[in-house]
Amino acid sequence: xxxxxxxxxxxxxxxxxxxxxxxxGNEDQAAxxxxxxxxxxxxxxxxxxxxxxxxxxxxxxxxxxDSRVSDLAEKDIPDARExxxxxxxxxxxxxxxxxxxxxxxxxxxxxxxxxxxNLRAQWQRFQKREMNAQExxxxxxxxxxxxxxxxxxSADLKAKLNDVLLAQxxxxxxxxxxxxxxxxxxxxxxxxxxxxxxSSQKVVPVxxxxxxxxxxxxxxxxxxxDGAVSGQDAVDDLLLSLGx
Amino acid sequence: MKILIVDDFSTMRRIIxxxxxxxxxxxTAEADDGKTALPMLKTGEFQFLVTDWNMPGMQGIxxxxxxxxxxxxxxxxxxxVTAEQKREQIVAAAEAGVNGYIVKxxxxxxLKEKIDKIFQRIEGGA
Numbered sequence: 296x297x298x299x300x301x302x303x304x305x306x307x308x309x310x311x312x313x314x315x316x317x318x319x320g321n322e323d324q325a326a327x328x329x330x331x332x333x334x335x336x337x338x339x340x341x342x343x344x345x346x347x348x349x350x351x352x353x354x355x356x357x358x359x360x361d362s363r364v365s366d367l368a369e370k371d372i373p374d375a376r377e378x379x380x381x382x383x384x385x386x387x388x389x390x391x392x393x394x395x396x397x398x399x400x401x402x403x404x405x406x407x408x409x410x411x412x413n414l415r416a417q418w419q420r421f422q423k424r425e426m427n428a429q430e431x432x433x434x435x436x437x438x439x440x441x442x443x444x445x446x447x448x449s450a451d452l453k454a455k456l457n458d459v460l461l462a463q464x465x466x467x468x469x470x471x472x473x474x475x476x477x478x479x480x481x482x483x484x485x486x487x488x489x490x491x492x493x494s495s496q497k498v499v500p501v502x503x504x505x506x507x508x509x510x511x512x513x514x515x516x517x518x519x520x521d522g523a524v525s526g527q528d529a530v531d532d533l534l535l536s537l538g539x
Numbered sequence: 540m541k542i543l544i545v546d547d548f549s550t551m552r553r554i555i556x557x558x559x560x561x562x563x564x565x566x567t568a569e570a571d572d573g574k575t576a577l578p579m580l581k582t583g584e585f586q587f588l589v590t591d592w593n594m595p596g597m598q599g600i601x602x603x604x605x606x607x608x609x610x611x612x613x614x615x616x617x618x619x620v621t622a623e624q625k626r627e628q629i630v631a632a633a634e635a636g637v638n639g640y641i642v643k644x645x646x647x648x649x650l651k652e653k654i655d656k657i658f659q660r661i662e663g664g665a
Contacts, residue, residue: 387548387549387550390550390553391549391550391553394550394553394554394557397557398557507625507627507628507631508600508625508627508628508631510592510593510598510600510623510628511593511623511625512593512622512623513622513643514622514624520625521625522625522626522627523624523625523626524624524625524626524629526624526642527641527642527645527649529624530624530629530640530641530642533626533629533630534629534633534640537630537633539633
């Protein structure tokens with residue numbers, strides 16, 4: 296037998312007594328029964344209120360225990376933003392450094408190649424004995440010059456290639472930073488789930504109007520993007536079907 | 540021929556600039572979004588536009604529409620080079636009058652192929 300049934304039975308008995316006493320004209324007894332009824336009503340009200348207060352207290356307490364939420368919002372998220380900005384800076388610097396090295400190297404290679412083509416043509420003339428002594432002396436001088444500049448340019452090229460190699464050192468650091476941010480995102484996710492459970496209300500999905508052509512950034516492997524085509528060939532096929 | 544390269548990332552602009560130079564297009568200029576690009580284009584000094592889609596300020600698709608709406612530059616060939624590859628987006632770009640569409644990451648060969656194709660069409664149509 297539950298507490299409620301006991302209370303209900305008592306209330307019922309008191310109510311019956313009230314009717315009997317009133318019929319008999321015992322006003323004192325009737326008033327007493329009425330008082331008891333009112334008191335019984337108050338008791339159940341207080342019980343409900345007590346229950347609510349306890350639930351409210353528990354909810355507040357568990358929220359306070361999980362102070363990680365405020366930590367996340369106040370400290371970790373801004374921190375992650377800084378870290379990710381740093382990743383952008385590092386990758387940008389690496390790309391710039393690499394491209395500078397390549398832009399410096401390309402003319403060096405082109406110069407070496409151009410002079411080599413020219414010398415080879417002259418060298419072939421010499422092999423075919425189409426060259427006079429004066430021309431040969433010029434050729435010998437050109438070859439000497441070429442060997443000298445090739446040596447310098449090769450050293451320069453080697454330094455630039457090393458630079459390209461070293462510019463890739465960002466990968467290790469950005470990798471570590473991004474991994475930390477992933478851990479943070481998982482943490483935030485877990486806390487949000489707790490928060491939703493705590494509020495114990497059905498979360499109504501916001502019906503945000505979806506713009507089909509809104510820019511969404513690169514397609515990421517493992518992340519489903521509705522309606523994305525699979526690459527340049529698929530793009531070409533689609534455009535072809537549109538009459539391109 | 541003067542080409543305008545529009546992308547919010549300087550590294551991507553630099554890559555495209557180098558690739559274009561390799562293809563023999565030495566005369567290029569850069570802008571970092573549609574808003575800066577449009578006044579440059581309106582001067583009429585560019586004969587070709589290479590633009591990204593996703594940029595702060597004015598996006599590539601809006602730049603394309605703005606170009607097509609501007610009387611003196613409405614026939615400017617526009618090549619979209621972007622990471623956006625949803626079917627709806629490609630259709631929207633085609634409807635807005637894009638001349639070529641390249642998805643990132645791309646190769647030098649793809650860039651050459653698309654540019655060649657655009658010029659073939661222009662010459663064929665003229």
